[in-house]
Amino acid sequence: MTRLGLSRRAALASGLALTAAPTWAAERSLRDLAAAKGVLFGAAIEPHVVQDDPAFADLLQRHCGSLTAENAMKWNALRPTPDRFDFAAADATVAFARRQGAQVYGHALVWHEAMPAWLDEALTPRTAGALLSDHIRRVAGRYAGSVTAWDVVNEVVERNDGRRDGLRLSPWFRALGPSYIGAAFRAARQAAPRARLALADYGLEYDDERWMVEKRGTMLSLLEDLKAAGVPIHALAIQGHLDGARRPAFGAGLRRFLAQVANLGLEIYITELDVNDQKVPGNVARRDVVVADSYRAFLDVVLDEPAVRRVTTWGLTDRHTSKSGMFPRADRAGVRPLPFDAALRPKLAYQALVDAFAGAPRR
Ligand code: 9MR
Numbered sequence: 125m126t127r128l129g130l131s132r133r134a135a136l137a138s139g140l141a142l143t144a145a146p147t148w149a150a151e152r153s154l155r156d157l158a159a160a161k162g163v164l165f166g167a168a169i170e171p172h173v174v175q176d177d178p179a180f181a182d183l184l185q186r187h188c189g190s191l192t193a194e195n196a197m198k199w200n201a202l203r204p205t206p207d208r209f210d211f212a213a214a215d216a217t218v219a220f221a222r223r224q225g226a227q228v229y230g231h232a233l234v235w236h237e238a239m240p241a242w243l244d245e246a247l248t249p250r251t252a253g254a255l256l257s258d259h260i261r262r263v264a265g266r267y268a269g270s271v272t273a274w275d276v277v278n279e280v281v282e283r284n285d286g287r288r289d290g291l292r293l294s295p296w297f298r299a300l301g302p303s304y305i306g307a308a309f310r311a312a313r314q315a316a317p318r319a320r321l322a323l324a325d326y327g328l329e330y331d332d333e334r335w336m337v338e339k340r341g342t343m344l345s346l347l348e349d350l351k352a353a354g355v356p357i358h359a360l361a362i363q364g365h366l367d368g369a370r371r372p373a374f375g376a377g378l379r380r381f382l383a384q385v386a387n388l389g390l391e392i393y394i395t396e397l398d399v400n401d402q403k404v405p406g407n408v409a410r411r412d413v414v415v416a417d418s419y420r421a422f423l424d425v426v427l428d429e430p431a432v433r434r435v436t437t438w439g440l441t442d443r444h445t446s447k448s449g450m451f452p453r454a455d456r457a458g459v460r461p462l463p464f465d466a467a468l469r470p471k472l473a474y475q476a477l478v479d480a481f482a483g484a485p486r487r
Pocket of ligand 1 (some may be wrong): 195396
């Protein structure tokens with residue numbers, strides 16, 4: 125097997141050199157390739173993980189122009205008790221990014237998950253408004269000079285909750301009604317006037333999944349309403365958690381949706397890209413081909429849309445991925461959702477990213 129996980133014959137056929145593994149210096153930087161097209165490339169990280177893994181830190185340094193706090197800026201990380209903020213992990217993330225010369229992407233000011241237990245009781249219609257605005261003022265304010273973009277609200281659409289407007293019946297919604305979304309953006313704007321502010325969601329990616337196609341419509345109406353109400357929103361963040369076991373059905377429907385979002389004057393960020401290979405059959409070489417195909421098919425469509433300005437993968441290497449805990453394989457083989465393998469060697473998925481950025485129009 126070569127560094128790319130191909131058999132020797134397949135590698136020869138594709139013209140790959142089989143001599144000594146190229147040094148990292150020979151590996152083209154995803155950050156640079158993306159930047160040449162006006163796209164900011166990055167990855168999500170956990171500060172304790174990068175601190176303990178210098179080789180991984182080097183890989184991030186080489187490839188990432190932006191780093192997202194995978195968990196460190198969520199409520200359950202920042203708010204151990206009702207009146208205490210713990211900024212240690214978030215500060216460490218920001219400090220690490222600064223040392224690396226990377227921007228920081230903030231995730232997420234409002235979400236119905238990763239809420240500390242005390243919030244269940246504390247969050248009432250009477251208290252919710254102040255809880256929300258105080259949190260955003262403290263957190264977005266603290267990082268106003270370092271976080272260049274925020275997921276202000278995450279996953280606010282859930283059609284199964286049965287509302288005509290498609291909004292999720294989250295604890296914030298139950299306490300405050302639909303106005304909590306605009307309120308969160310306005311608080312973020314006030315606390316961090318220069319940050320780009322995004323609304324983030326999943327389930328917008330596939331053309332052949334009915335609920336996702338419907339969700340695109342719901343999302344467009346929501347974005348239209350927010351814009352019409354003068355809410356300071358700059359971007360739609362599409363998470364991009366892809367499933368390698370599905371056909372990569374990214375085509376005319378996705379293109380149209382992205383164009384419609386762009387027509388509202390919004391930027392588009394891909395913020396949590398990875399390819400779940402939990403149910404992809406076959407050996408490592410085959411799985412890597414399938415995973416890379418999903419990256420390629422998705423990015424080829426997405427990067428054609430000039431409003432797409434950021435691409436972030438949810439981790440960078442299979443050595444550190446939340447997929448291994450959340451979606452382990454039945455055969456117990458390690459999951460391979462990211463561009464670099466557990467030995468930090470580039471996989472076909474890395475090559476798919478290289479090709480996608482190289483082939484993308486400049487913006
Ligand atoms: O990868 C994250 C995992 O480590 C956390 O335990 C989990 C709950 O906070 O969140 C995961 O990240 C999620 C992200 O915050 C929002 N979109 C879905 C992600 C899971 O794939």
